[in-house]
Amino acid sequence: MKSLILTLTTIAFVAGSASAGDVTGKISLKGTPAPEKDIPMDPACGKLHDGKKVxxxxxxxxxxxxxGDCVVYLEGAKGGAVSDKAVVIDQKGCEYLPYISSAQAKQTIRVLNSDPALHNVHPTPSVDGNKESNKAQLPKGAPLDFTFEKAEKFLRFKCDVHPWMFSYVSIFDHGFHAVSAKDGSFKITGVPDGKYKLVVEHRKGGKVEKEIEVKGGAKADFTIEAK
Ligand SMILES: [Cu+2]
Structure with a gap:
């Protein structure tokens, strides 16, 4: 009898926990984009690239x-706890790495400086309620933390010392977002079962979307056309 009760409890627990899953997929690029442009760095920054062209x-x-670098999100989703892990952006070779990232409102965005150079980190939000700031960061200086209150797509960080340095962080008012890896793959974890609009947005290539239904997970692939 005891083992029967235990078995029933186990079944109930498993059924109860199967109400969320991962939304995964792959984004393909169709067509050939215009060639990337050379960045003429100053000599001090150029030296950090061993003479390689940037x-x-x-x-x-x-x-x-x-x-890669597509922002993928569930439009209009609610909830998802704010992670206590920071979204980290490094400055290396006078470039922001990564170039594209995503974060949740109130989540810490931590900017590092791995360079032997002075940078000036300057987020320039365009949505009311998100604060612009401007902070110098010494060579290999202490990390700088930023947070934003409101959702904003492709919030721009720039460096006032090096005019070619940009990074774009998309801020969401929920926890269901990701950025695709170089191979186009993405994963949004812990999505509760339900119907959603899944949106893929690339800063240059534009936006595509699909209606999906999550039942313990879902899979959707997308194509972005080169502009
Ligand atoms: Cu800089």
Whole structure:
């Protein structure tokens, strides 16, 4: 009898926990984008690249059809706890890494400086309620933390010392967002069962979307056309 009760409890627990899952998929790039532009760095920053040419990063791909740096999110979703893990952006070789990231409102965005150079981190939000700020950061200086209150797509960070340095962080008022990897793959974790609009947005290539139904998870692939 005791073991029967235990078995029933176990079944109930498993059934109860199967109400959320991962939304996964892959984003492909169709067509050939314009070639990336060379970035003429100053000599001090150029030196950090061993003489290698540095270019813009408008279309990041794996060379096999996958498209990275797409922001993927459930439009209008609610909830998802704010992670106590920071979204980290490094400055390395006078570039922001990563170029594209996503965060939740009130989540810490931590900017590092791995360079032997002075940077000036300057987020320039355009949505009311998100604060612009402007902070100098010494060579290999202490990290700088930022948070934003409101949802804003592609909130721009720039550096006032190096006019070519940009990074874009998309801020969401829920926890269901991700950025695609170089091979185009993405994963949004812990999505409760239900119907959603899944949106993929690339800063240059634009936006595509699909209605999906999550039942312990869902899978959807997308194509973005090069502009
Ligand atoms: Cu800089």
């Amino acid at each position: 270019t813009t990063r408008f279309y990041v791909t794996d060379g096999a059809g996958g498209l």
